[in-house]
Amino acid sequence: MGSYIHSIEYYLPTSTLSNAKLSQEFPEWEADKIEEKIGIRSRHITSRNETALDLAFNAANKLLEGFDKKLVDFVILCTQSPDYFLPTGACILQDRLGLRKDIGAFDFNLGCSGYIYGLAFAKGLINSHIASNVLLIMAETYSKHIHPSDKSNRSIFGDGAAATLISFSSIENIHKFELGTDGSGKDNLIVKRGGMRNIEFSNQDLPENYLFMNGPEIFNFTLDIVPDLVQKVLLKNNESLDSIDFCIFHQANKFMLEYLRKKMKVDPAKFYLNMLETGNTVSATIPIALKDCLETGLVKTGYKVLLVGFGVGYSWGATIILI
Amino acid sequence: MEKVVFFKKLLAELELEESEIDESSPLHITSLQTLTLMSFLDEHFGIRVKVKDLIGIESVRKLMELIGKDKID
Incomplete structure (x- = not known):
């Protein structure tokens, strides 16, 4: 008995912020040097009214195009840019995605380690027979946390979401x-x-x-x-x-x-x-x-x-x- | 590390504009150069520094003092 990564899909906002654009705002910030140093030329940025939950929905929706959503029996959302303090984003996603109501859902707040913890949660849920198909979604909009004058962090962070389906398997792959x-x-x-x-x-x-x-x-x-x-x-x-x-x-x-x-x-x-x-x-x-x-x-x-x-x-x- | 090698490596790693440097050369570390300098010190001298350690390092001589005179011949 075990678990495996069944599928992954991701969604990035349509708007982008290039190094060239950043250099226009901050002339001392040379586009070529930024790219060479941090390995980033452009990043996707959410619009004013687009949130992490919207990105999460789009990524999950893309994934569920190839999987029967009636089989999803747990939703986990990892974000540090929640739409609300409450209710839990994963609960809202259950409804927006049209998932069953007899399933578990929760959010957790972690950043760059979040995916590893999410896999650990999913594996635990599957191996303890609580769930068979866990929809794990990572969705982040750090751009909304960054002050417009902060050229360093604006250079590094981009917005995006990824949905992973972790499913029951006869052998352990995680x-x-x-x-x-x-x-x-x-x-x-x-x-x-x-x-x-x-x-x-x-x-x-x-x-x-x-x-x-x-x-x-x-x-x-x-x-x-x-x-x-x-x-x-x-x-x-x-x-x-x-x-x-x-x-x-x-x-x-x-x-x-x-x-x-x-x-x-x-x-x-x-x-x-x-x-x-x-x-x-x-x-x-x-x-x-x-x-x-x-x-x-x-x-x-x-x-x-x-x-x-x-x-x-x-x-x-x-x-x-x-x- | 030999002084000459140290000067050459520092010049290259920090992409300094001068054609050559010595102890008396001024050092103005930009934010982009800070991480480079930290990795340079870790890689070549096994020294882990904090940002506060780099405050006041305004010359190559000061940097050499931070590294330790025994580590550069």
């Missing part, structure tokens, strides 16, 4: 997980406005109350955590980097991923790096990358793929899936 948390890093990637702690900030248009990321500290965090995380998940699954066919890490930015890859001595031929036209879509980067890899043939049936997520929280996780 292997063991390694998860981690260190809340002491909370101040290094944070949106202070909008919640209850600093309720007065929501009425102030101060850049510091929007999304704040201490890039160098996040860089240090990844160097501290990721190589060890990879070793632990490989060990737990009796695998090695040599026995893994392909690696998909959270697509944070090119500079960070290249440095991690070199530090861990991962063969570049089996290390995915592509956020050129999407930017960092937070929890959606891994499923978007996995879908692209499946479509382009970089990942094939029978491959063992290492998935690694890390970021805001701090929170991190990794697993190995069999395609």
